[in-house]
Amino acid sequence: GENVEQHPSTLSVQEGDSAVIKCTYSDSASNYFPWYKQELGKRPQLIIDIRSNVGEKKDQRIAVTLNKTAKHFSLHITETQPEDSAVYFCAATGYSTLTFGKGTMLLVSP
């Protein structure tokens, strides 16, 4: 089955800095790569996703890049704000199952 590795497990930045979270996957058949944000005590919510036929996608301060050859994808957050503090999960999916990384706790200090 699919295996998703996510790094780092924790990331501390100063407000205004950029943050990058990286994930690798094992199944070359995977074709959909979502990123979820989970605030403390809340449910995960999708923040951005990318499909295998696209190399990069951007939504305001958030961007995701995908390298299919290397089987890795990354989340980039620019101009971080305290409200970006949360746990971020990457995921990869093929035909039927969605496999998540173990998560990255992002702490943005004012």
Place this chain on the structure above:
Amino acid sequence: EAQVTQNPRYLITVTGKKLTVTCSQNMNHEYMSWYRQDPGLGLRQIYYSMNVEVTDKGDVPEGYKVSRKEKRNFPLILESPSPNQTSLYFCASSPTMGTEQFFGPGTRLTVL
């Protein structure tokens, strides 16, 4: 309001006492799934359903059962709960596989 609901939100039970966690969505989604979330392990898929009467195992199905008799409902059944099933459980749905999943509010289960 489009949503995924789960009940109960919190449950404390004892080993061996059968329980069911309900999940319902009102968005006419075909795909539904159950996850458990444990510290340091992220979200792990228990079971999923591509459509009515179609269910399949995820990564950690042992000790769990599901059914999908109607499109909107996808209950999770623990026939004989054990302490290692103490966890936070999320139900999720999406229009089809490979699209945004909408998560329920979560059910925190403690098995003593």
